[in-house]
Amino acid sequence: MMDAKSIVENAIREGRYFLLEPEAKLLCKLYGLPVTEFRVAKDLEEAKRYAKEIGYPVVLKIVSPDILHKSDVGGVVINIKDESELVKAYNKIIDNVKKRVPNARIRGILVQEFAPPGREVIVGVAKDPQFEHVIMFGLGGIFVEILRDVTFRVLPITKKDALEMISEIKGYPILKGYRGEPPADVEAIVNIMLGVSDLIKDLPMISQLDLNPIIVYEKGAKIIDARIILETS
Ligand code: ADP
Ligand code: MG
Numbered sequence: 001m002m003d004a005k006s007i008v009e010n011a012i013r014e015g016r017y018f019l020l021e022p023e024a025k026l027l028c029k030l031y032g033l034p035v036t037e038f039r040v041a042k043d044l045e046e047a048k049r050y051a052k053e054i055g056y057p058v059v060l061k062i063v064s065p066d067i068l069h070k071s072d073v074g075g076v077v078i079n080i081k082d083e084s085e086l087v088k089a090y091n092k093i094i095d096n097v098k099k100r101v102p103n104a105r106i107r108g109i110l111v112q113e114f115a116p117p118g119r120e121v122i123v124g125v126a127k128d129p130q131f132e133h134v135i136m137f138g139l140g141g142i143f144v145e146i147l148r149d150v151t152f153r154v155l156p157i158t159k160k161d162a163l164e165m166i167s168e169i170k171g172y173p174i175l176k177g178y179r180g181e182p183p184a185d186v187e188a189i190v191n192i193m194l195g196v197s198d199l200i201k202d203l204p205m206i207s208q209l210d211l212n213p214i215i216v217y218e219k220g221a222k223i224i225d226a227r228i229i230l231e232t233s
Contacts, residue, residue, distance in 0.1 A: 004030050008203060008230060017230045020063050021070070022110055024226035027203075028211070031195040034188070035223045038112035044090050048083055050111040057081050057114040060089050062097050066104040068227075073100040079114050115222040118215040119175060119184045123192055125155070125200055125209040127231070133200050135193065137162075139171040140213040147171075155197050162193040175216070188221040189214070207231040 002010070007023050019027065025035040037054050040063055041047035051058045062075030070076050074096030077089035090109060097104055120140030128134045131154045138150035151165045166175065166186055177183040192214060200206060208229035215222050 002026065004199070004203060008205060012230065014065070016065055017232050018068060019228040019230070020065065020107065021061065021226060022063060024209075024228040025223070027199065027228065028195070028223060028226050031199045033192055033195045033199075033211075033223055034221055035226065036113040036115055038110055040108040041111050042108045044087065047090055047109055047111050048086060051080070051083070051086050054111060054113050058086070059110075059112045059114050060086070060093055061110040061112070062093055062104075063107040063110050064097070064101070064104045065107065066101060067097070073097055113222075115215050115224055118217045120213040120215055121175075121189060121221075122210070122212040123189075123196055123214060124212065125196060125206065127207045133204070133206075135165075135196060135200075137165045137189075137193065138169060139174060143169075143171050155200050157193065157197050159190060159194060162190040165193070166190070182218050184216040185219055185221060188219075189216060192221060192223070205231050 004027055007027050011019055011023065022038060022040050025038055028035050039050040041050050057079050059078045060080060061070050067073055067075060075093055077093060080086050080089050093109065097106065122138055122140050122144055124136040126134055133155040134152050135155050135157060136150050136152050138144040143149045149170045151168055153161050153165060166189055175184045175186060206228055210227040211223050213224050215224060
């Protein structure tokens with residue numbers, strides 16, 4: 001298995017300044033972060049085999065150095081329940097990509113575990129010219145996009161910082177549970193934030209990291225999409 005530094009060096013050697021989702025997720029996994037289980041298939045037969053190994057339902061996604069926003073080009077199909085759906089989804093993705101990004105180099109199709117719905121949060125990192133790396137936490141979807149209910153700290157952070165961040169957003173009651181809803185696994189979110197803090201300490205050439213969304217359950221959490229951008233100089 002590749003180590004963290006070689007994943008980044010390999011991308012730079014190819015002249016790429018962002019990691020492909022499977023690279024970003026492998027990097028996260030090396031730091032103990034709970035990413036959805038995944039394999040990269042090079043053809044339909046392999047996709048069928050990996051889906052069986054991972055277990056249905058699964059998700060298929062395009063893997064291409066020329067595509068950063070996969071669903072914008074019809075490159076993501078979720079909640080695939082059996083092999084006949086898988087075949088359709090596979091062909092659909094290849095078809096969509098060939099139509100919408102005709103020159104895209106296709107590295108394969110990512111087969112991954114489908115994560116059932118739950119409460120969504122996001123963890124991000126940006127490199128601020130003054131403060132260096134800053135970590136962001138918020139609830140997913142409209143909470144971040146419309147209400148801007150997010151909080152920031154300069155990295156590295158401690159467990160106490162992470163707990164403070166989680167409890168100081170306005171939407172915290174949604175995580176804590178209200179009207180009889182059980183609490184979401186805050187400890188799992190803390191561990192993700194501390195893992196991200198360690199990852200950035202070791203790999204300061206990362207200029208941006210987005211774990212969006214992370215689905216949090218009563219027990220545990222799953223990182224659904226991971227995007228990592230590298231510094232260009
Ligand atoms: P994009 O590159 O367009 O951001 P994503 O990987 O984020 O592609 O997939 C788009 C959306 O599909 C996600 O925001 C999420 O709602 C859903 N999704 C993706 N992967 C999974 C998964 N493994 N389980 C459940 N839902 C998923
Ligand atoms: Mg995404």
